[in-house]
Amino acid sequence: MIxxxxxxxxxxxxxxxxxxxxxLDDGQVAPLVAEANALRARINRNYVPGIKKGGSVSSFDIxxxxxxxxxxxxxPEFIAWLSALTGEALxxxxxxxxHACALYYYTEAGDHIAYHYDTSFYRGKRFTVLVGLVQHxxxxxxxxxxxxxxxxxxVEVRVKTEPGTLVVFNGDKLWHCVTPCxxxxxxxxxxxxxxxxxxxxAVQRVISNVKDAVAYxxxxxxxxxxx
Numbered sequence: 412m413i414x415x416x417x418x419x420x421x422x423x424x425x426x427x428x429x430x431x432x433x434x435l436d437d438g439q440v441a442p443l444v445a446e447a448n449a450l451r452a453r454i455n456r457n458y459v460p461g462i463k464k465g466g467s468v469s470s471f472d473i474x475x476x477x478x479x480x481x482x483x484x485x486x487p488e489f490i491a492w493l494s495a496l497t498g499e500a501l502x503x504x505x506x507x508x509x510h511a512c513a514l515y516y517y518t519e520a521g522d523h524i525a526y527h528y529d530t531s532f533y534r535g536k537r538f539t540v541l542v543g544l545v546q547h548x549x550x551x552x553x554x555x556x557x558x559x560x561x562x563x564x565x566v567e568v569r570v571k572t573e574p575g576t577l578v579v580f581n582g583d584k585l586w587h588c589v590t591p592c593x594x595x596x597x598x599x600x601x602x603x604x605x606x607x608x609x610x611x612x613a614v615q616r617v618i619s620n621v622k623d624a625v626a627y628x629x630x631x632x633x634x635x636x637x638x
Contacts, residue, residue, distance in 0.1 A: 412434075412488075412492060413431060413434070415492050415493075415495035415496040416495065418431070418496055419495075419496060419498070422496055422497070422579070425556055425568070426556040426557050426560075426581075426584055426585065427497070427580055427581035427584050427585070428554060428556065428568065428578075428579070428580040428581075428585055429496060429577075429578070429579045429580070430568070430570055430576070430577070430578050431576065431577040431578075431579075432573065432575070432576050433575050433576070434542075434575055434576065434577035435542065435574075435575040435577070436575060437574070437575070439575070440544065440574045440575045442479040443479055443480055443483065443542070443544055443601065444544050444545060444574065444599075445479075446473075446476070446477035446478075446479055446480050447468075447477070447480070447514050447544050447545070447599050447601070449476070449477070450468045450472060450473070450476060450477060450514060451516070453468055453472050453476070454466035454467065454468055454516050455467050455468070455469075455629040456519075457629070461525065462524070462525050462527075463523065463524045463525060464519070464521055464522050464523055465515060465516060465517050465518075465519075465522040465523070465524065465589075466515070466516035466517075466518060466522075467513060467514065467515055467516070468513060468514040468516075469509035469510075469513055470484075470504075470506075470508065470509050470510065470511040470512040470513055471509055473512050473513070473514065474506070474512075477514075480512065480514070480601060481512060483542075483601075483603075484503065484511070484512040484603050485503055490502075490503070490605065493538070493540065493579065493605060496579060497538055497579070497581075499536060499538070499607050500607065501538060501605040501606070501607065502605060502606055502607065502608075502609055503605060503606075504533075504604050504605070504606055504609065505609055508604070508619075510602070510604050511603075511604050512601075512602075512603055512604070513601075513602045514544075514599060514600070514601055514602070515599070515600045515601075515602055516598075516599050517548060517550055517589065517592045517596065517597075517598040517599075517600075518592070518596065518597055518598070519592065519594075520591075520592060520593055520594040520596075521591050521592065522550075522589075522591065522592040522596075522598075523550070523588070523589050523590060523591040523592065524588055524589040525588055526555070526586055526587065526588040527586070527587070527588065528582060528583055528584070528585065528586060528587075529580075529582025529583070529585070529604075530582065530583060531582055531583055531606070532611050532612075532615040532616070532618060532619040533606045533607075533608055533609065533610065533611050533615075534608045534610045534611065534612070535606055535607030535608030535610075536581065536582075536583065536606065536607045536608075537581075537582045537583065537604055537605070537606050537607075538579065538580065538581055538582060538604070538605045538606075539578075539579070539580055539581075539582045539585075539602060539603070539604060540577070540578070540579050540602070540603040540604070540605065541572060541576075541577070541578040541579075541600050541601065541602055541603075542572075542575075542576070542577055542578075542600070542601040542603070543571075543572030543573050543574050543575060543576040543577075543578075543600060543601075544574055544599040544600060544601055545574065545597055545598060545599035546571060546572055546573045546574060546598055547596060547597040547598065548592050548593070548596035548597060548598040549590075549592075549593065549596070550589060550590050550591065550592045550596060550598050551569045551570060551571055551589070551590045552569070552570040552571075552572055552578065552587060552588075552589055553567065553568075553569050553570075553587060553588050553589070553590060554567070554568040554569075554570065554580070554585055554586070554587045555567055555568075555585075555586040555587065556568060556585070558585075558586035559584065559586075572598070572600050582604075
């Protein structure tokens with residue numbers, strides 16, 4: 412595993428964004444891809460006009476059916492590495508959060524996500540970690556650095572999430588999108604969320620649950636906890 416300390420200057424200079432190609436080797440990626448493929452039958456397709464279109468599998472299903480993916484999310488060594496990179500004492504999200512460890516599938520023409528922040532409903536910071544699993548697509552992750560800094564020009568960074576590629580960023584700072592897929596494309600990304608404070612207010616919890624049900628995992632998945 413690459414020394415996190417060597418990435419810290421770039422992470423800070425890029426508005427808390429780091430991209431590491433081949434972070435996981437083929438042998439490490441293969442079991443994650445196998446589990447992601449096995450979960451395709453449990454994909455919840457979602458479409459919110461002007462915002463997103465794609466498929467999602469929640470942390471509930473991952474915890475029950477994808478032990479290798481779940482193990483990576485909770486790996487003490489991996490969390491320590493991420494904490495060293497971000498300069499924060501990172502924690503896994505509560506087991507009740509369907510976004511904690513999720514798989515996103517872009518498999519139909521027009522699948523995309525419009526520009527957005529990964530706004531945290533938790534009281535502390537939330538960091539997003541993406542791991543590329545399948546990239547048979549021209550679709551890119553597009554990041555705009557310094558979007559909220561009126562004193563700096565915006566810098567665009569385009570990332571192909573090839574298998575094993577790692578992307579780490581502060582969800583409240585990075586303005587980003589996923590460009591649309593074409594017919595026949597297949598792109599799968601593992602998304603891991605880590606926080607500095609697991610607490611969430613009651614109102615924020617309601618908003619978060621509604622967003623998850625409508626835009627990602629479906630009402631039935633959330634009510635049944637991924638059974």
